[in-house]
Amino acid sequence: MKSSFQAYYGKSIRIAPDGFSFFKTSPRGLAVKSFPRTSDALLSTEAPLFFGTGEKVAVIAAQHIPMLVPTELYLPGKGREYLDLQYDTSRLGATLTDDLGAYQAVYFLTQNEKDTLDRLPFPHETVSETTLLYRLLCECNAESAMFVAQNAAFTDIVAVQKGVLLFANRFQLAEPADTLYYICNVIQQFNLHRPQLCLHLFTEENHKLPQLLKTYKLNPVIL
Numbered sequence: 001m002k003s004s005f006q007a008y009y010g011k012s013i014r015i016a017p018d019g020f021s022f023f024k025t026s027p028r029g030l031a032v033k034s035f036p037r038t039s040d041a042l043l044s045t046e047a048p049l050f051f052g053t054g055e056k057v058a059v060i061a062a063q064h065i066p067m068l069v070p071t072e073l074y075l076p077g078k079g080r081e082y083l084d085l086q087y088d089t090s091r092l093g094a095t096l097t098d099d100l101g102a103y104q105a106v107y108f109l110t111q112n113e114k115d116t117l118d119r120l121p122f123p124h125e126t127v128s129e130t131t132l133l134y135r136l137l138c139e140c141n142a143e144s145a146m147f148v149a150q151n152a153a154f155t156d157i158v159a160v161q162k163g164v165l166l167f168a169n170r171f172q173l174a175e176p177a178d179t180l181y182y183i184c185n186v187i188q189q190f191n192l193h194r195p196q197l198c199l200h201l202f203t204e205e206n207h208k209l210p211q212l213l214k215t216y217k218l219n220p221v222i223l
């Protein structure tokens with residue numbers, strides 16, 4: 001699982017509500033350079049210095065949780081209409097869709113984000129972070145599995161059972177320990193029996209969470 005995480009994030013730009021980060025596989029592991037609370041304009045100047053101008057780079061869209069539309073009901077070309085049900089699309093620049101098995105994940109870039117990415121001097125492909133977390137969970141051998149991605153101000157939780165997506169949502173945090181409550185709530189809501197728990201901390205501020213989870217006999221795999 002850890003090698004799979006590095007494969008997905010190993011050459012990527014992650015765009016989140018509080019800034020952006022660069023990821024690159026190095027001999028020492030996964031190198032990360034973060035730009036919290038900064039403008040998108042800086043991305044187009046800093047990215048070539050970090051990645052060079054050659055190979056394709058993945059752009060991981062973590063700005064919001066995508067709309068999940070059942071695949072059998074999904075209508076191509078209706079992306080904006082789906083998004084309008086939940087998001088303010090007045091600054092819409094591009095509507096994107098990923099395949100999540102029984103669902104289509106519909107998400108978007110703002111016009112400013114799209115223009116910034118279009119200025120990059122290397123090829124790139126955009127994918128929702130929810131999609132990556134789902135794909136990682138599908139590689140687990142466990143009957144049920146959860147991925148918890150904790151950030152400074154929010155936590156994303158994705159859960160699957162037998163390879164089928166059960167749950168994907170984002171929770172705002174008053175403090176890092178709130179994540180424990182949300183994890184337990186999802187386990188209870190879907191009656192998950194000892195799910196494999198994968199955890200990634202996108203900020204060093206949350207380093208106490210793994211120990212807190214172990215206290216409640218939730219032993220996470222740290223990625």
